[in-house]
Amino acid sequence: MVSTxxxxxxxxxxxxxxxxxxxxxxxxxxxxxxxxxxxxxAAVEAGAAEEARAAARRHLQHAASRLQDADDGFWTETEDLDAGP
Structure with missing residues (x-):
């Protein structure tokens, strides 16, 4: 479990x-x-659970799109980045 x-x-x-x-x-x-x-x-604080879920889903979809649309230079540059703490 710890390894996972x-x-x-x-x-x-x-x-x-x-x-x-x-x-x-x-x-x-x-x-x-x-x-x-x-x-x-903001949606969580407003007590709007479905809106919060939709906002999180939308963010993940947009994040995936941003990565898919990244140019080749981006992928070359990020290979050398340190993952940090």
Missing amino acids: VRYLGEVLRSGIRVTRANEARRGDFIEAVGQEHHAIP
Whole structure:
């Protein structure tokens, strides 16, 4: 179980590292991600569970699209990034 949790943690850290690097390349991504991140807790705080789920789903779909649309240079640059703590 511990090994599985460690593995999942590493996968998440790696994914976050890659998506942050992609966002840093594009100012419009930073703004879009900020808005997406804000929408999730705003819906939770409002007690709108379905809206929160939809906002989280939308964010994950947009994140996947941003990665799929990343140019070849992005993938070359991110190979050398450190995953960090």
